[in-house]
Structures are given as C-alpha cells and as structure tokens.
Amino acid sequence: MTTEKGTWTVKKGLAEMLKGGVIMDVTTPEQAKIAEAAGACAVMALERVPADIRAAGGVARMADPTVVLRIMDAVTIPVMAKARIGHFVEAQILESLGADYIDESEVLTPADDLYHINKHDFKVPFVCGARNLGEALRRIGEGAAMIRTKGEPGTGNVVEAVRHARQVMSEIRKLTNMPHEELMTFAKEIGAPYDLVCMVAKEGRLPVVNFAAGGIATPADAALMMQLGVDGVFVGSGIFKSGDPVRRAKAIVAATTHYNDPQVLAEVSKDLGEPMVGIEIPTIPADQRMQERGW
Amino acid sequence: MDKLKIGVLAMQGAFVEHEQMLQSLGCDTVQVRKVEHLADLDGLIIPGGESTTIGKLLVDFGLAESVQKRAQQGMPVWGTCAGLILMAKEIAGSEQYRLGLMDITAVRNAFGRQVDSFEVPLAIDEVSSEPYPAVFIRAPFIEKAGPSVKILAEHNGKVVMARQGSFLASAFHPELTQDGRVHAYFMDVVRESRQKV
Numbered sequence: 001m002t003t004e005k006g007t008w009t010v011k012k013g014l015a016e017m018l019k020g021g022v023i024m025d026v027t028t029p030e031q032a033k034i035a036e037a038a039g040a041c042a043v044m045a046l047e048r049v050p051a052d053i054r055a056a057g058g059v060a061r062m063a064d065p066t067v068v069l070r071i072m073d074a075v076t077i078p079v080m081a082k083a084r085i086g087h088f089v090e091a092q093i094l095e096s097l098g099a100d101y102i103d104e105s106e107v108l109t110p111a112d113d114l115y116h117i118n119k120h121d122f123k124v125p126f127v128c129g130a131r132n133l134g135e136a137l138r139r140i141g142e143g144a145a146m147i148r149t150k151g152e153p154g155t156g157n158v159v160e161a162v163r164h165a166r167q168v169m170s171e172i173r174k175l176t177n178m179p180h181e182e183l184m185t186f187a188k189e190i191g192a193p194y195d196l197v198c199m200v201a202k203e204g205r206l207p208v209v210n211f212a213a214g215g216i217a218t219p220a221d222a223a224l225m226m227q228l229g230v231d232g233v234f235v236g237s238g239i240f241k242s243g244d245p246v247r248r249a250k251a252i253v254a255a256t257t258h259y260n261d262p263q264v265l266a267e268v269s270k271d272l273g274e275p276m277v278g279i280e281i282p283t284i285p286a287d288q289r290m291q292e293r294g295w
Numbered sequence: 296m297d298k299l300k301i302g303v304l305a306m307q308g309a310f311v312e313h314e315q316m317l318q319s320l321g322c323d324t325v326q327v328r329k330v331e332h333l334a335d336l337d338g339l340i341i342p343g344g345e346s347t348t349i350g351k352l353l354v355d356f357g358l359a360e361s362v363q364k365r366a367q368q369g370m371p372v373w374g375t376c377a378g379l380i381l382m383a384k385e386i387a388g389s390e391q392y393r394l395g396l397m398d399i400t401a402v403r404n405a406f407g408r409q410v411d412s413f414e415v416p417l418a419i420d421e422v423s424s425e426p427y428p429a430v431f432i433r434a435p436f437i438e439k440a441g442p443s444v445k446i447l448a449e450h451n452g453k454v455v456m457a458r459q460g461s462f463l464a465s466a467f468h469p470e471l472t473q474d475g476r477v478h479a480y481f482m483d484v485v486r487e488s489r490q491k492v
Binding site for chain 1: 305306307308309310311312328343344345347348351352355356376377389403404408409410411412413414415416430431432433468471
C-alpha cells in the first residue's frame with residue numbers, strides 16, 4: 001500500500017488540529033516550555049518577538065537555525081518558524097530543519113517586493129497573513145494551508161486584528177449572497193483566483209483554517225476574536241512582554257476554549273499583572289506598519 | 296429507537312469535523328466544555344488536537360474526573376490521535392495528564408514531525424472489508440497493549456487502532472475524510488452499550 005506524504009490533506013489537517021488553540025511566540029527553550037505547560041497548542045520559534053523587532057528597526061530575517069532546533073528539542077507540541085515574504089530559500093532551510101509549519105510573515109522584512117513563495121513546492125505547510133478576502137485567497141492559491149489575520153504585530157492593540165477579521169467575514173457574507181454570474185467580476189475586483197471565489201461562495205467560509213493575529217494581549221482580546229468567528233489565535237509579544245507571562249498564557253488558553261462564557265472569562269482575567277504596553281496605530285508611521293507588507 | 300446523542304470534547308482541536316460527520320450519520324451532537332454537558336450522553340469522542348493542551352484544560356475545568364466516572368459506568372469513548380494519547384494508561388517518556396481508560400502504552404509523534412505526516416489506505420477488517428483512507432498527522436501509535444485489548448489495525452507493523460470493551464482508540468483522523476465507516480463503527484459500539492443498559 002502506498003504512503004503519501006506532504007499532501008494537501010495533511011498540510012491543511014495539521015491546522016485543523018490547532019483549532020480552538022493558542023499559538024505563542026517564543027524566543028528561548030525556557031519560554032517554549034512555559035508556553036507548552038500553559039496549554040499552547042503550538043509555538044512560533046523566533047529570535048525576537050515583534051515588539052522588539054519593531055523597536056530594533058533594521059532588516060528582520062529568519063531566526064538562527066540553532067534557535068529553532070533548541071526550541072524543537074524542548075517541546076513536544078508543533079513548532080512553527082517565520083520566513084521572509086518571498087524568501088523561498090529561508091523556507092527550504094526551515095523545512096530541512098523539520099519545522100512543523102512555516103509562517104511567510106510580514107513581521108520580517110520582505111525579501112521580494114512582488115512575489116510570495118510558491119508554497120505548493122514544499123512538503124511542510126505554510127500559514128500566511130491577510131487583511132481581506134482577496135489577500136487570503138491569493139495566499140491559498142499560492143499554497144498556504146492556513147490563514148491568519150495580519151492585525152498590527154507588536155502593538156498589543158487588537159483594533160487592526162478586529163478590522164481584518166471583520167473585513168474577511170463581511171466579504172464572505174457578501175459573496176454567499178451573490179448570484180453566480182457576479183462571481184467573476186468580484187474575483188477580478190478583489191484580485192482572487194476565480195475557482196477559490198466560487199468555493200467560498202458555495203461553502204460560506206475560507207477553504208482553510210483562519211486564525212487571528214497581530215495585537216492580541218488579553219484573554220478578552222482572544223475571546224473577542226473567537227466570537228468574531230476565527231478558529232484560534234496567535235499571541236506574539238502579548239505574553240512574554242507582560243508582567244506575569246505564566247498566568248497570562250494560561251488565562252489566554254482558557255479564554256480561547258471558553259470564549260462564549262463571560263463568567264469563565266471574568267474568572268481567568270483576574271490578577272494577571274501588567275499587560276504589555278500598547279501602541280496607538282496612528283502613532284506608527286505608515287512605512288513602519290507591518291500589515292502593509294505582502295502583495 | 297431514539298437518536299444517539301454523542302458528545303465531542305471541545306477543549307481544543309478538530310471537534311467540529313467530528314460533529315459534522317456524526318450529524319451526517321443521523322446523530323445528535325453536543326460540544327462538551329463543562330461537566331453539565333456530559334449529562335445523558337450515549338457516547339463521547341475525544342478529538343485530535345494537542346494532547347497536552349486538551350489534558351490540561353480537562354483538569355483545570357474539573358472535567359477529567361467526570362469523564363472517567365462516566366466512562367467507568369459504561370459510556371463508550373473513542374479517542375482519535377491526541378484522543379488516543381489521552382485514552383492511554385501509559386505515555387512513553389511523558390508525565391502529561393491522561394484519562395488512562397485503556398490498557399495501552401502510547402508513543403507520541405511516533406511517525407515523525409509534520410513533514411512525515413501521511414495518508415495511506417488502511418486495512419481495518421472489523422470496520423470494513425475495503426481499505427479505509429487513513430490520515431496520519433504527527434500521529435502516535437500503540438507500543439504495548441494489555442491482554443483485554445483487541446488490535447484493529449496496524450501500519451508498518453505499528454498498532455494504530457485498538458478496542459477495549461466500549462473504548463476505542465485510533466491514531467488517524469476519520470473526521471478529516473468524507474468516509475463515515477469508522478464513525479458508523481463507533482455508533483454500533485454505542486448502540487451495543489445502550490442495549491446492555
């Protein structure tokens with residue numbers, strides 16, 4: 001009997017297994033262990049969290065393979081890692097290390113200002129950011145097996161994640177009410193592959209799992225995104241830039257499971273210590289907004 | 296006979312896919328997040344997801360003991376992938392929480408990392424005479440099984456599905472296919488147990 005690896009079903013399937021969960025940014029094996037013990041369903045191995053990347057400026061690249069490997073050794077949950085937009089060699093390196101998912105991420109400095117990675121070329125699955133339905137379907141067309149809202153990374157401000165999640169959901173709702181003859185023009189307008197537009201119109205949802213990311217800092221933020229209809233959340237700087245990462249990590253995990261239960265949310269939101277310091281979006285110069293990266 | 300009412304543990308993971316499959320086969324379903332959701336269930340599925348995450352939430356929200364109690368009173372339980380790990384008495388090299396309902400030793404991520412995840416047509420004679428399209432994602436296998444455990448399927452010499460009384464464990468994900476045969480098999484187990492009561 002023939003065994004097939006790296007199929008669309010297993011790529012998309014791992015994302016299905018992450019649903020209802022929290023994926024946490026970590027920079028050391030110790031942080032990875034804290035995240036795993038708190039109930040993270042996966043970790044993102046990084047050299048610096050987005051808030052520090054933002055503060056440091058300069059060119060942000062794939063993490064040193066040593067950082068990724070050490071984190072892979074430290075935990076049993078899936079380990080993701082980031083490659084620059086369009087940098088297919090960074091992706092090849094991460095695949096060869098055995099990373100479980102690659103995030104082709106706007107948090108890093110793009111390596112190509114026109115094209116994203118052809119993700120169909122890889123056995124490892126990819127997640128990509130999106131601000132709207134067109135962007136999500138372009139990434140899926142290129143082979144992304146999971147989507148996340150971009151939000152505005154490293155800000156601790158959930159407003160952009162909310163905007164992007166609402167935008168995607170509202171476009172999907174609009175699409176499901178369209179007669180078939182309007183779909184091609186809609187596909188042209190949003191710059192999305194026609195076959196995927198037809199699929200979304202029929203199913204009423206994205207063909208892959210959709211998480212929220214970019215600015216989630218509290219259990220209430222995580223539950224807000226879940227109630228808006230995403231499948232799970234990424235928390236970047238929000239945990240390890242806060243006063244009590246262990247408590248906050250556990251609370252965000254619990255809030256993501258019990259997102260519809262205000263009593264549980266109230267309970268887990270108590271005594272979490274200082275949240276990360278947030279940034280107002282208008283104070284970030286347009287050319288420093290990470291969400292604008294990606295084509 | 297009344298419709299079967301089967302719960303799907305909804306701490307984290309692919310619980311919606313199990314519900315959709317069960318509903319397409321004519322069951323009522325319940326997402327189980329709290330103890331009260333266990334009331335009057337005919338059976339329970341523990342879905343794929345992360346076993347450490349699901350185990351931790353089971354304990355933190357006081358559900359672990361209630362699930363064990365209902366299972367010991369005869370409620371059929373089926374664990375897929377992460378669910379298999381939670382069904383096991385022993386988990387090789389790990390102290391993580393488990394329900395321990397089946398006399399088996401599970402090995403986590405036993406076929407490798409995600410790049411080694413695979414699909415294969417799997418022979419499960421007890422379920423069907425035709426092979427089943429099995430999807431393995433960072434899957435575990437069963438390294439050891441006690442005398443009262445019946446082995447239902449193997450892949451490359453590794454045990455990937457087993458049954459002990461009304462408890463079932465599979466290393467693969469029937470909920471990610473369009474093929475309802477394994478769910479129908481579990482529904483038969485649930486019906487048998489209902490008749491005994």
